[in-house]
Amino acid sequence: MPVKDLSPSLERRKLVTKPFSRADKVFYGITKAASGMAVAIVGLILVFLFASSWPALQAQGIDFITGSTWDSSQDPGVFQLGPMIWGSFLIAFNGVFLAVPMAISIAYLIVFMLSSRMAKIATVLIDLLASTPSIVIGLWGFIVFAPIAAHWAELLNRYLGFLPFFKVETENFLGSPFIAGWITAVMIVPIIASVTREIFSQMDRDLINAGLALGGGRASTFFRIILPTSGGGIVGGTLLGFGRALGETVAILFVLNIVFDYNWFNVTKPEGGSVASMILSKFGEAGPAEIEALLASGLVLFVITLLVNWLAAFIVDKAQPWRK
Amino acid sequence: MEKVISLSPVARPAKAEPWKTSSQSRIWQVIFASVTPALLTLGITLAFQIEPPVALLVVFLPIQIISAGALGLKEFGKRGFADAALIVAVVFFATLVLVLLLSVLWSVISFGSKALSLSFISQNNVYISATTSLEYGGIGHALLGTLLIVSLTTVATIPLGLGIAVFLTETRSKARNAIRVLIQAMSGLPSVVAGLFIYSALIVSGVTGYSGLAGSLALLPLMLPTVARIAEEALRLVPAELRNGALALGAPAYRAFFQVTLPAAKSGIITALILGIARIIGETAPLILTASTTNGTTLNMFGAMPSLPYYIYEFLGNGFDTSTQRAWGAALVILILVGILFTIARVLTRKKKPKAKKRKK
Numbered sequence: 228m229p230v231k232d233l234s235p236s237l238e239r240r241k242l243v244t245k246p247f248s249r250a251d252k253v254f255y256g257i258t259k260a261a262s263g264m265a266v267a268i269v270g271l272i273l274v275f276l277f278a279s280s281w282p283a284l285q286a287q288g289i290d291f292i293t294g295s296t297w298d299s300s301q302d303p304g305v306f307q308l309g310p311m312i313w314g315s316f317l318i319a320f321n322g323v324f325l326a327v328p329m330a331i332s333i334a335y336l337i338v339f340m341l342s343s344r345m346a347k348i349a350t351v352l353i354d355l356l357a358s359t360p361s362i363v364i365g366l367w368g369f370i371v372f373a374p375i376a377a378h379w380a381e382l383l384n385r386y387l388g389f390l391p392f393f394k395v396e397t398e399n400f401l402g403s404p405f406i407a408g409w410i411t412a413v414m415i416v417p418i419i420a421s422v423t424r425e426i427f428s429q430m431d432r433d434l435i436n437a438g439l440a441l442g443g444g445r446a447s448t449f450f451r452i453i454l455p456t457s458g459g460g461i462v463g464g465t466l467l468g469f470g471r472a473l474g475e476t477v478a479i480l481f482v483l484n485i486v487f488d489y490n491w492f493n494v495t496k497p498e499g500g501s502v503a504s505m506i507l508s509k510f511g512e513a514g515p516a517e518i519e520a521l522l523a524s525g526l527v528l529f530v531i532t533l534l535v536n537w538l539a540a541f542i543v544d545k546a547q548p549w550r551k
Numbered sequence: 552m553e554k555v556i557s558l559s560p561v562a563r564p565a566k567a568e569p570w571k572t573s574s575q576s577r578i579w580q581v582i583f584a585s586v587t588p589a590l591l592t593l594g595i596t597l598a599f600q601i602e603p604p605v606a607l608l609v610v611f612l613p614i615q616i617i618s619a620g621a622l623g624l625k626e627f628g629k630r631g632f633a634d635a636a637l638i639v640a641v642v643f644f645a646t647l648v649l650v651l652l653l654s655v656l657w658s659v660i661s662f663g664s665k666a667l668s669l670s671f672i673s674q675n676n677v678y679i680s681a682t683t684s685l686e687y688g689g690i691g692h693a694l695l696g697t698l699l700i701v702s703l704t705t706v707a708t709i710p711l712g713l714g715i716a717v718f719l720t721e722t723r724s725k726a727r728n729a730i731r732v733l734i735q736a737m738s739g740l741p742s743v744v745a746g747l748f749i750y751s752a753l754i755v756s757g758v759t760g761y762s763g764l765a766g767s768l769a770l771l772p773l774m775l776p777t778v779a780r781i782a783e784e785a786l787r788l789v790p791a792e793l794r795n796g797a798l799a800l801g802a803p804a805y806r807a808f809f810q811v812t813l814p815a816a817k818s819g820i821i822t823a824l825i826l827g828i829a830r831i832i833g834e835t836a837p838l839i840l841t842a843s844t845t846n847g848t849t850l851n852m853f854g855a856m857p858s859l860p861y862y863i864y865e866f867l868g869n870g871f872d873t874s875t876q877r878a879w880g881a882a883l884v885i886l887i888l889v890g891i892l893f894t895i896a897r898v899l900t901r902k903k904k905p906k907a908k909k910r911k912k
Contacts, residue, residue, distance in 0.1 A: 254805035255722060261714025262730045265779070268772050269737065272748045279751035332644035340641070349645075351897070356652045358826070358889050360833020361742075362860045363659060363882045366867060370875065371658045379604055386605065413651050446633035467739060474741025476836040477864065503743045507836055518755075525747035532741055540735030544728070 272529060280523035283516070291523060297487045297509075299517045306520035308527060310489045314404065314500020315528075318479065319472035321408025321494055322415055327465055329412070330419035335449070338427040350424075357417030365478035368410040373482050376406040380495040393495045402484025404499040410478050415468035422464030422543060426457040429549055460546035466539030473503075474532050480504040502528045577626075584622040588614040615639050656886075663883025666876045672884065676846040676857070681869035690881050692848040693862040696763065699850070700842065700858060701832055703767040704774055708827060711771075712778030713820065717808065719779075720786040721794075731783075738776035745772050746840030754841065763856030766842030770831045778827040785819020786812060818899040825896040829889050835860035859885050 284291060287306055294307030333353060337346045377400040383393045384400070434456065438448045454461075479501045485508060486498040506521050506528075513521060592611040596603065601610065619639050623631030671689035679688035715734065719727050749769040753759050789812050797807035813820070843855040844865065863881045866874040 248803050251804045254803075254808070257710075258714045258718035258722065259724075261711045262718045262726070264711055265715055265730065265733060265737065265775065268775070269733065271752070272740075272744065272772070275748055275752045276744075279755055328640075329644045329648045332641040333648055335641050336645045340638075352649070352652060355890075355893065356648075356655075358829045358893060359655060360835075360860065360885055360889070362833050362835045362863050363886060364655065366863060366878055366882050367655045367658050369867065370662075371654065382602055382605055413655070416648055442630075444627065444630035444634040446637045447630065449637060467735075470739040474739065474744070476741065476743045477860075481867065503741050503836070506743050506747070507839060510840060522747055522751055525744050528741055529744045532739055532744070533736060536736040536739035537732065539739070540732045543735065544732050 269533070273526075276522055276526040276529060280519050280526050283519035283523045284526075287520070287523075291520075292527065295487055295489055299514060304514075304516050304520070306517065306523075307487075308502065308524055310487050311485075311500040311502045311505050311524070312527065312531070313489060313491070314485075315473050315502050315531075317490070317492070317494070318404050318407045318411055318475075318483075318499065318501055319469050321404055322411030322472040323465055323469050325408060325412035326416045326419055326468060327461075330416050330464075330468075331423055331461065333416070333420045334423035334427050335453075337424055339453075353417050353420055356413070357421065361414060361475065361478040364410060364414055365481045368406070368413075368478060369481035372409070373401055373406050376409050377401045377403075380405050384495055392492055394493060395495050395497075397497065399497045400495060402482065402497040402499070403495050404483070404490065405494040407479045407483045407499060407501065408494065410482055411472040411475050414475060414478060415471050418471055419461075419464045419468040422467065423457070423461050426460035426464075426546060427453065429547070430456060457546075459542060463539050463542030463544075463546055466535060466542065470532050470535040470539055473535065474528065475501070476503040476507055480507055580622055580626075584618045585615070588618050612639075612643065615643075659879065659882050659886050662876065662879035663886075666880025667883060671877075671880055675848045676862075679846070681866065681871045681874040683873065685873055685876060685880075690859060690862055690877075690884060692845065693857045693859045693881065694884065695848060695850075696842075696857040697832065697859045699852065700763050700767045700770065700838070700856060701828055703764070703852065704770040704831060705824060705828060707767070707771055708774045708778050709824065712775055712782055712823065712827070715775075715779040716782035716786050716823075719783045721804070721808065721812075734776045734779050737772065738780070740772055740776075742773055742834050743836040743840070745769050746837035748772070749837070750840045759853065761841060761843035761855045763842055763852040763854070766838045766856060766858070767852075769837035769841045770834055773834060773837070774827040774831045777830045778823045781823035781826055782816075782820050785816045785823060788819060789815045822896045822899050825892045825899075829892045829896075832888055832892075833860050833885050835864055839864065 283306065286303060287294075290307050292307075292312065293309045294305075295309045296305045296307050298305045333349065337349050337353075341349060380393075380395075380400040380403055383405075384395045387393045388395070430453065434452055435448055438452045443451070483499050483501055483504060484497050485500055485505055487500070488498060490496055490498050490500070502524055506524050509517065509521060588611060591614055592606055595601070595610050596606040616636050616639050619635035620632040623633075623635035625631075627634065666685055668685075668689075670686065672694065673691045674687070674689035675692035676688055676690075715730065718724065719731055746769050749765050753765050753768070754761065759765055793815060794807050794812050797811040798804070802810070838858045838861050842858060842861070844857040844861045845855050846857075849856060859881050863878045863885075866881070867878040869875075
């Protein structure tokens with residue numbers, strides 16, 4: 228005889244967690260308002276920059292993004308941002324290219340090679356580099372590092388000058404995107420490294436152990452197990468670093484020779500561009516019309532970095548399910 | 552013929568020490584494999600007069616990889632070669648970062664300590680030009696200005712950052728993921744954009760002139776993401792049982808938060824604030840665009856206000872030896888401030904080890 232199921236339905240009772248007291252409503256209202264403020268700040272930045280730069284955008288038209296003249300002496304002034312936008316990207320590519328191997332090496336070293344005490348020391352050092360202000364890095368870059376890097380650029384030009392990337396006609400090697408790229412690399416290594424380290428340390432150890440048990444060595448474990456499983460997170464971290472490199476301001480200002488002329492790929496040529504640094508360098512002596520153009524440049528920079536950072540944050544968020 | 556099976560134990564190496572992680576001979580081999588390439592490179596570099604950076608890349612690295620690879624090949628066979636190459640690459644890149652970091656620290660400390668003195672920290676910049684000797688004038692006004700601007704930003708950020716962290720951890724709102732991504736994306740906000748924002752919102756529209764107040768508002772969007780993210784981590788580490796216990800005893804959610812969750816996450820929250828301060832204490836571009844600077848000491852937040860980063864920017868731009876030294880001195884002071892904040896954060900987050908109970912015999 229079949230036993231009739233007398234137990235109450237196994238479906239879990241729905242728990243209602245809506246706040247009911249007035250004080251709780253206020254409490255949750257405040258937290259909601261704070262989150263709303265974060266959204267509002269981003270929105271307000273867009274609105275204010277757009278509103279105050281609208282006359283400049285209207286006057287310059289689409290050439291503002293693509294053209295390559297910046298002349299406030301004409302009337303009306305011609306303000307075109309093209310070489311600066313590309314210059315920012317060139318420097319950021321350069322920085323990421325240099326920073327990614329360093330960051331992954333450090334993360335690998337900390338998670339898989341060092342003893343726990345050494346790993347702690349290395350983490351502190353990396354955090355210290357992360358919180359070194361950009362003006363200090365800029366000071367160091369301008370006085371200590373730029374001459375050294377200029378010498379490296381000279382050597383690159385001497386031995387690899389047949390490549391279009393390193394061909395320089397002048398004798399000057401200071402102020403090139405190569406040096407600015409190194410400076411940004413120093414600044415974004417900690418960002419990429421900390422994301423990568425977190426992803427590495429949360430990896431499923433069973434996967435690695437299985438690989439080792441099948442006779443794999445360090446190299447095969449790294450290339451066939453660690454990199455494929457944590458690839459998404461590393462890409463996200465790299466994009467975060469890329470976004471930071473695009474927005475780097477004072478550190479680049481001191482080491483880059485800003486020229487309004489497209490420098491497509493010649494990294495050791497002492498001419499380059501950077502939207503953020505250009506804004507700061509022109510701001511002091513700008514008249515009202517130029518200020519509007521600078522605000523418009525800020526808007527362009529903000530939109531670009533917001534897109535890059537949003538994509539990066541999305542990828543990193545997806546790659547770290549344990550944070551949910 | 553029948554195979555003779557030996558029943559004696561498997562012959563083992565006479566000097567085997569299985570309890571040690573690496574044997575004596577292995578250590579010597581590794582030392583040999585790492586010292587030889589260095590010596591070889593030194594010899595070749597001196598003999599052929601190669602530039603050091605070229606020698607490092609073209610001579611040292613290949614020799615090092617071959618030497619370590621040969622050791623790996625001998626010890627572990629084919630896979631040992633790839634492993635050794637990987638280790639050499641990892642150590643090379645990590646050393647590069649270490650060298651860059653130490654170079655930054657060493658130059659700031661060695662150049663900065665020459666400028667540092669009691670009068671440099673306490674005096675202000677009135678009647679000081681770029682070529683004035685270092686005995687006169689200093690960063691007192693800028694230090695005070697930085698502290699004022701940063702503390703105002705901190706006061707404004709605490710409720711916002713904490714509120715967002717609570718929203719992300721204690722509510723079940725569907726907007727949480729979007730907010731989390733937004734905060735992460737905000738942490739990459741270019742500092743110059745934050746400055747331009749406040750410039751267009753407050754200064755162009757004439758609400759206020761260049762002022763310390765505008766400066767600290769410009770720093771707010773830069774500090775907020777750091778504080779919110781680290782505070783969220785700290786709140787998440789509080790065991791859910793504690794909060795649920797309070798709720799089960801009948802406490803309203805806000806009391807459960809202020810009396811149970813917040814005290815439990817206290818050190819983490821303070822760490823979040825400290826790291827947020829460390830993030831903005833050296834921000835230059837927003838202050839150039841919104842706070843400007845003065846030569847005298849000022850406490851007026853509604854007027855132009857000097858700051859340490861602006862001081863460095865100003866004196867580095869002058870290009871004289873004494874002005875550069877002043878910049879180094881101010882950089883050292885910023886770095887010391889960051890170091891102090893950092894040490895406090897480290898001490899606070901250090902996990903308290905439970906005291907080991909003495910084992911009874």
